[in-house]
Amino acid sequence: MxxxxxxxxxxxxxxxxxxxxxxxxxxxxxxxxxxxxxxxxxxxxxxxxxxxxxxxxxxxxxxxxxxxxxxxxxxxxxxxxxxxxxxxxxxxxxxxxxxxxxxxxxxxxxxxxxxxxxxxxxxxxxxxxxxxxxxxxxxxxxxxxxxxxxxxxxxxxxxxxxxxxxxxxxxxxxMATPLDALKTQLHLDREMTDIQSGKIFSTLSGKGTEIIALLYLLGGLFLWQQRIISWHIPLSFLAAMFGTAGLFYLFDSSQYASPLFHIFAGGTMLGAFFIATDYVTSPTTLLGKLIFGAGIGVCAYIIRVFGGYPDGVAFAVLFLNSAVPLIDAYTQPRVFGHARKWFKGSKE
Amino acid sequence: MRTLYPFHGGVHPADHKSESAQLGIAVAPLPQRLVVSLFQHRGSPAKPVVTIGEQVLKGQRIGAAEGMISSSVHAPSSGRITAIELHPAPHHSGLPDLSITLETDGEERWIERQPMDYCAIDPSGLRQHLQDMGVVGLGGAAFPSHVKLNANHLETLVINAAECEPYITCDDMLMRERAAEVVQGIMIAQHAMGARNVLIGIEDNKPLAIASMQAACQGTGMEVVVVPTLYPSGSTKQLIKLLTGKEVPSGGLPTQIGVQCFNVATAYSMHRVANHGEPVISRLVTLTGNVEEARNYEVLIGTPIGELVKLARPKADTTGYIMGGPMMGLPLTDLSVPVVKATNCIIATSKALFPPLPRAMPCIRCTRCAAACPADLQPQELFWFAKSKNFEKAQEYKLFDCIECGCCSYVCPSHIPLVQFYRFAKSEISAQEKDRKAADLARERHEFREFRQEREKLEKAARHAAKAAEAAARAAKTSEGGGDADVDAAAAAKKAAIQAAIERAKAKKAAVKPQNVDDLPPEAQAKIDEIDERRAQAKETAEQTVTAQNTDEGQSA
Known part of the structure; x- marks a missing residue:
């Protein structure tokens, strides 16, 4: 004792x-x-x-x-x-x-x-x-x-x-992954529907890979149910990527893949539930987690679509990792018995 | 159904309450010797008002309150005073208290008990009476109750009957068996503060107490509020939030938001004081844990705990005893310590009930502690700052709003003794604060001394100049009249002036003797020594923890 x-x-x-x-x-x-x-x-x-x-x-x-x-x-x-x-x-x-x-x-x-x-x-x-x-x-x-x-x-x-x-x-x-195929084909000025009629593509994203992504999602839900992870990072990550992809898709669906494709393609699901949720390298405040997840979702999409690499999850995670101390410092929640402040900045 | 305003976090430790709630309250037998500590409340210790060898009656005051935040203590039974000396006491510091030992005569002869009409006297008179009768918070903090009653036109009086710590059932049994008296006690507090509403918060794991209190509250306007079982709903600030939705400001008092809170057992003791004229000389104590017969006993204050626990027949494999609950209680190292007003429970421990914790691992920032913290703190950050001795940051992250409830340590998967780190940081910060004040004082004194020396130098120079002018004038006069006698007289006068200056300087030096700790009265000095020693001990335990943690990380086992 x-x-x-x-x-x-x-x-x-x-x-x-x-x-x-x-x-x-x-x-x-x-x-x-x-x-x-x-x-x-x-x-x-x-x-x-x-x-x-x-x-x-x-x-x-x-x-x-x-x-x-x-x-x-x-x-x-x-x-x-x-x-x-x-x-x-x-x-x-x-x-x-x-x-x-x-x-x-x-x-x-x-x-x-x-x-x-x-x-x-x-x-x-x-x-x-x-x-x-x-x-x-x-x-x-x-x-x-x-x-x-x-x-x-x-x-x-x-x-x-x-x-x-x-x-x-x-x-x-x-074989090229769906994200890879998309990138190279778009450079060849092909239309999205044309590209996605390729045999590697399937209903959600790619043949096989979409099922794996679904099971990452299920595994993540298990971790959430077990209270190992909170919903904040995965949800804000997926929502931000879905939202960003949705905007571009609405803007020009012949050049940009559907938001559903993006959240089931590449490392999105693994990243959202298993990588971005790593305790040590993610923020500790709830608001911080939301910002962090959303940041990864947006950055991963931008790298994926406009960057040189087919997928951007890993680099987005690393980029946001470096912002964690800052995010934590600026999102400290109100402590019991203290007045509510709109801007909760650290003194430093 | 009243709307509840849940506080953040909280945990659900196994409650172990049913064991000690099977049997009704029993009266513990009268021990041969009672040791009444003069310091069983917050504030300053009581002053003994009896002498060794004196015969005292049951209920006679033997220690008088000293100052505003203090409380009197009384003879729990009749008998003879045999000692007034330092005796081991159940404190976190482990320091002994000045205590009065009473050899009981078994006759239980009472003083003349005088019930009072509390409605007839003014509130300040009632407060004085409660202080004289030794009423303090019986929930565990033992804060003198009369101080807390100093409020009027209170909006809400909260009665804390949550009893959220595992194992403890003394409030539960009190409400089951003596609900009517509890309600009469609450009326006293309500009257004293002119409270408009009375809310009695009871956790839903005490259905019998709830039923009994609801019956007793019929027609009184008081409301029994059933709250979910969630540790620490019995913490004052958390219960007030839960029942009223208001938060006691950080560093402030509940009365600032129109609320005051008393423990249910404290209300009961107010009833015994006012309506029966009995001072606080006994309380209910739960004996439970690794024992054959767990039960609540009405125990005289001063009963040695080692003697008391025998009533419950501890099992052979008992490893130790805890005073209080497992979350915030105090492991007892010395069983000669007596029951004090804060003793609500004694738990016998065993390896099965209190398995040793796995070794501490590094913090992985999982934030389970933050999710469990009822003060909305970020325990993982506070741990980081405490461990790296970054106390400024720790304060910035509101270290002093930590109520040390232990929820963070309870949920930590790395089993880091977080509360220990916070206690360490708090004591270090207090020490630094004290050092800083001492340094400020020293600097002020030094600066004044320099100023004074400078002033004296100038004064001296002025005097010399004056004297020189005088001498020159006189010399001019003498040269006119001629004669050495005047010169001798001038030298003698000069000598005398120097002597006088030395005397003055000496006197001044004596007068400016520093107003520091050297000249304190012995009680104040004792108090300072005691605080220093407690701090040193707290620091030592905390540092051991820190070192152990660092060693764990730095050395191979």
Missing amino acids: SMNSPLVAEQSTVSVIMLKVLGALVPAIAVYVYFFGPAILVSITLASVAALATEAAVLYLRRYPLRVYLLDGSALVTAWLLALSVPPMAPWWMVVVGTVFAILVAKHLYGGLGNNLFNPAMVGFAALMISFPAHMTQWPAPEMLAQTHWSFTQQMDFVFGGMLPADSKLDAVT
């Missing part, structure tokens, strides 16, 4: 929270495997091992107790989120380099659990995106659309050794 009140506490721990986050990802991963083959499981495993090994090494160097910090589950969450953001057909060392960078630089160089300014998984992703842009486009085609089918062994030969099967090319099994 502790010698200071309160002498009782809820039995929840950081590990339980992180485990629930991982659990909420499982249905989406299962569907991922169904549509794109088991290669993603290999990248998740690679990322997990790399994350735990890096975490252990840094903890050892920093003289932290290993067991309790390895079991907190935060490194695994980073690993899984990063693995889900990297093409499973990319060379094996990419996801490893990204994870090591995420844990080492984005997390521990900033002080470790609870102290990092930027979302580690997104830092890892950004590092890979900038360093290896070509590899980052090697997204597998959904199995029903692929020209040829590689066996799991053939896929692994390619991922680990870069060896192509004798009678096949990489193009046969990879």
